[in-house]
Amino acid sequence: xxxxxxxAQTQGMELYEQECALCHQENGAGNPPTFPALxxxxxxxxxELVVGNIHEGRGNMPPFPTLEPEEIAAVVTYLRxxxxxxxxxxxxxxxxxxxxxxxxxxxxxxxWDAVYTTEQAERGAAAxxxxxxxxxxxRLNGAPDDPDMRPAPALARAKFIRNWEGRSLATLFxxxxxxxxxxxxxxxxxxxxxxxxxxxxxxxxxxxGDEMLTPDRARLGGILIVPEE
Numbered sequence: 378x379x380x381x382x383x384x385a386q387t388q389g390m391e392l393y394e395q396e397c398a399l400c401h402q403e404n405g406a407g408n409p410p411t412f413p414a415l416x417x418x419x420x421x422x423x424x425e426l427v428v429g430n431i432h433e434g435r436g437n438m439p440p441f442p443t444l445e446p447e448e449i450a451a452v453v454t455y456l457r458x459x460x461x462x463x464x465x466x467x468x469x470x471x472x473x474x475x476x477x478x479x480x481x482x483x484x485x486x487x488x489w490d491a492v493y494t495t496e497q498a499e500r501g502a503a504a505x506x507x508x509x510x511x512x513x514x515x516r517l518n519g520a521p522d523d524p525d526m527r528p529a530p531a532l533a534r535a536k537f538i539r540n541w542e543g544r545s546l547a548t549l550f551x552x553x554x555x556x557x558x559x560x561x562x563x564x565x566x567x568x569x570x571x572x573x574x575x576x577x578x579x580x581x582x583x584x585x586g587d588e589m590l591t592p593d594r595a596r597l598g599g600i601l602i603v604p605e606e
Contacts, residue, residue, distance in 0.1 A: 382466070389455025392448055395543055396441060400552060405460040411437055411555050411562075416460035424467060427453055428475040433595070437555045439547035440598040442483035446473040483599035488546070491586025492600055493575035498585060501576030504569050508558040517580050533580035538604055546590075547597035549574060567592035 394403065397415075401407045405416035421427055431449055434440030441449075450469045457464035486492065506515070509532070514520040517533035531537045541549060554570045556562050571590050579585065582605070590597075 385451045385466070386455060386458070388448070389451035389453070392444075392452040393455055396444075396548070397452070399544075399548070400437070400555075405456075415456055415462075417462065421453070421457050421462060422464055424453070424471065425475055427456075428472050429479060432476055432479050434547065434551070434598065437551055439545065439551040440594050441545070441547075442480070442595055442598045443485045443545070443601075446470075446476060449476075480595060483595055485599050485601065487601050487603050488578050488581070488583045489603075489605055490600075491584050492546075492588070493578055493583075493585055493590040494587065495579075495585045497572050497589050498575040498579035501569075501572035501574065501579075504565065505573050505576050508561075508565070509573065512558070517577060532577050534582070535604075537577065538581060538602060541602040542604065544602055545598045546574060546600040546602065547594050549602065550592065550594070550597050571597075 400412040401415050402412075405414060407414040407416075415421065428449060429435070430438050431441050431444065431453070433442070444452075447469045450467050450472045453472070454466040456462065457466070505517075510522065512521055512526065512529040513532050514529075515522060517531065517537070519529045519531040519536070521527070521529060530540065550567075550570060553574070554563050554565075554567065558564075568591070571592050575585075575590050
């Protein structure tokens, strides 16, 4: 039993570091009010709220519809026992029961499955130039056009994919609209943020398709950022 609990705790920690620490920080402190702290968060005691937030997303929280009940149980158990939190573990069966009452399953795809259109990427390129290009560079490589500015994270190609590997477009979308541009985050409408993501994918070499990418967070949650096979 102890071995199984240790394995679940390790799995939960790894999932947290992969999916959650980007916003909530490695120490669970978050960045309130944009990303709430998980350390000392009494809401972790409301299992239906927590599982629903993870599965469907809420506010700035992206959905994770492709996580299995076992994975959600592991990460929630980790949250409830870390950073001073002292709550009992939860079981996979409890999570599965809650998910049954939520939305249906989402098909898992990747950024290489023609998830945006050419016209959309062109719109995104035009929108990118003003608020994004100044810091991240016209080539999306993180090298600003102004040599006096500090480099920023790459938004395309191998370095971008490596930095975001394993995360979904929902995580990228929610993080971007919540934090970018730094001077005025969230000032663009949701579709424009998604169009900019389409431009990022096009610049990274992902082929376009016939269906436009939309701010449907459930669908975005099923599209993973992975290297091309």
